[in-house]
Amino acid sequence: MNIIFGVGIGISLFATFQLLKGKNSKLISTKIAVLINIIWTLRLVFFLLKDSEIALKFPILLMLDQNLLLLDSVVLWLYSRSLLNTTKFKLQTYLNFLPFIVGLLLSITSYISVPDEIIVEHFLKIKDNISNNKSLFSIDVFVLFSVIITISVVYFGKSIREIKKFNIILYNHFSNLKNISANWILKFHGLWVFLFLIPIILYIVNYMYPIINIRLLLSFMIIIQVLFSFIFNLNVISQNYVSIPKKGMSKQDNKPIKQFIDELNELKRVLETNQYYQDEELSLVKLSSYLNIKSIELTEIIKYSEFDNFYDLINTYRVEAIKKELISSQEQIMIIAYSNGFNSKSAFNRIFKDKTGQTPSAFRNLNKNTS
Template identity: 25%
Template sequence: MIVEQPSLFALNVATLCVIIFSAHQLILRVRTYQIYWPLAVCLLAIGLIAMLPVSKVLLPIEWQIINHIASLPALLLIAPSLWLYTKALTSRTPWQLSYHDMRHLIPACVGSIIALVALCLPSRYQHGILVSDELTVITHASNLLQIIIYGLLIMTFVCVLGWVVQSAWYFYKILNLLRDYHIRLKDVFASTEQKELHWLVWLLASVGGVWLFIATNLVLDNLLSPIQLSPYLHATLLLLLVYSLSLWGLRQKPGFAECYHLENTSAPNQTLTNEPTSSSEEKYQRSALDTQQAQRIATKLQHAMHSDKLYLDAALSLPKLAAHIHAPSHYISQTLNETLDIRFFDFVNQHRVDAAKQSLMHSDKTILDVAMSVGFNSKSAFYTAFKKHTGMTPSAYRKKET
C-alpha cells in the first residue's frame, strides 16, 4: 500500500472513524429514543461518500466499484435523514418512523434501483466507467447493453441534479420547522435555553455553504469542468462538519422529552400535539372551552403564580402547571393565548421579572443571585426577559429605583 498524500489520507480516515464511532453510539441509544436512527443513517450515508478516497488505497478494485455505486443512494439519503432527525428532535410526542415518513426515502430507493442494475453490469464496464474513467469501453458493448449503460448514466446525472434540488428543498423545510419549533417551545416551557437547537441552525448554515459549493461543482463537473479546490480544505471541512454533527447529536435530547412522561400523568384529556403555528382562531376552533371555564382557569393560573409562586421552578413547563391546577394543558394554552393574550413563556417570565424587581430594590444580592432566586437558568436569559418586560437592564433598574 502506497499513500501519496499521508496527511490527506489521515484526515479521511479520521472522518470515517468519527462516523463509525458516533453511528455505533447512536444505534445503542435507539432503545431510549428512536430519533437516533435518522441521525445514524445520515452519518453512515456521509461515511459511504467520504470513504471513496480511502477505498482507492485500502480496498481491491471490486470493493471500490461497489463503494462508487453505493454512493448514489447514499447521496440521496443524506438530506431526508437529516430532515427526519430534525422532525424527531422537535416533535412534541415520542417520534417513530411512520408510513408517511417513508415517502422521504423514495429518491434513495430510486438511487438504490439504479445501483442494483449497475452492480449487474459486466465488471469490465464497471471498471471503465467508475475506476479508469474510460467511457470508450461502452462502444464495445452490445446494442442492448449500450442502451442500458447510457440509460444508467443519464438517470445518474438526473439524480445528481435532483440531489441539488432535494438538498435545497430540505434545507428550506428544516429552517421553517426550526422556526415553528422555537415558537412552540414558548407555549410549553418557561426556560428554553437548552432546547433552542441553535447548534443545528449554525450547522445548517455551515452545511449550506459547503452544499452550495459542492452542488455547483457537481453540476460543472458534469457539464463543463469542476472548480479546483484543495483536497485538504475539502477533507478538513468534512471532518469538522461530521465531528460537529456527531458531537451535538450525541448530546442532544428531543426538545419536548421531559413532557413525554408528564403527558400520561397530568390532567386527563390533555394532549401535546405537533400542531403547526397558526392563528388562535384556527388553532382552537374545535375546542370545547367556553368563556366561563377560561375565566376559572385564568384565576387558577394567577393564583398559582402569586400565591404558590410556581414561577420559582426553573424547570416549569406547561404539563407541570396543568398537573398543579388540574386542568388540561391545551385549555391552559388556549386561556393564555385568547383570554390573557400572552404565551406561557412570557406569562411565567413576567412574574419572574416582577419578583426580580422587588429583589433588586430591597436587597443587595448580585444580579446573578437575583436571577437564580426567581427561577431563571442563566444571567443572559434574565437580562433578555428583564429588558423585554421593563425596557431596561437589571442594573439600570436598580440604579433608578434605589
C-alpha cells in the same frame, strides 16, 4: 488525508456508541441520529476504498458513494420530524427515499452494463485529471449535484416547518428550553445545504476558469464534512427529549368570558404569592397539578390572557421579580436570575432585554441612579 478520514469515522462510531448506550436509545430520534452516522461512516469508508487496490478489484465500490449524498437532507428532516414524538413511519414516509433508491438502481444498472475495465479506466482518468488540475466538467456530475441541491433545499424547508411546530409545543408547555429546543438542527441543516452549493458553484467556475486546485477543494470539503459530523453529534448527544402531552378534549370554550377572567386573575395571584416561577423545571403539567386543574384548562386560561403562551407567562413573572431584586439588592445578577427560575445565562439576557429593552446591568444602573 487518511488521518482525517480516520477522525471522521472515529467521531461517527463514538457518537453511535454513545447514542445506543444512552437513556434515549429506544427513541426514534436516536435511531435516526444513528442512521445519519452510519451514512456518514459509509461515505468516508467509500472515500478511503477509492484510494486502495480494493476498489480496482471491485469497481462497484466506485459507483455507490455518490448516492449517499441523496440521503443527507432526507434523514435530517426525519430527525426534525421525530422530535414531535412520531413513533413509526407511514408508507408515504418511505417514499422520501425514492431518489436514493432510483440513484442506487441506476448505479447498479450501469455497473452491470459496463465492463469492469472501462469503469476502472474512467476512474483512473478522473484521478489523473484531479492530480493535473484539469477541468472535470461532466453533464452527469452536474445533473447529480443539481438534484442533490434541489432535494436539500426542499427538505430544509420541510425541516423548518417541523421545528416551528415543535417550538410552538415547547412554548406552550415549558418555561425553560435549555437543551430541549432544537433550533440548532435548522442552523445545521442550512449550513449543510450551503456545503453542497459550494462545490457546484466552484465546479462551474473552474470549468470556465480552471484556476482552483481540485485536490485541495476535495480535501477542504472532506474536512468540512468531518467538522459537521462533530457539530451534529455534539448537539445530538446533549439534546434532551421531552414527552409532549397529547391533545385532550375540553369544555372550556363553553365558559362565560367573566369566568375566564376570574380564573386568570386567580392564576396571577397564585404565581405572585407562591412564586412557582422560581422552579427552573416548571412546566404546564406541573403548574396545573399545583392549581388542581387539568393542563388543557390552564392552556385555555392562558389563551384569554395578555401572554403569548406558557413560556411567555412564566418568564414575564421571572423578569418582574428579577427587576425588583436588581433595584433592592446588591446580589450578583446571575445569582438573582438563577434563583428566579432561569437556567441559562444567554436565555436570561435575551428574555430580559426583550421584556425591558435593556440589559440587566443597564437596568440596574439606570434605576439605582434614579432611585
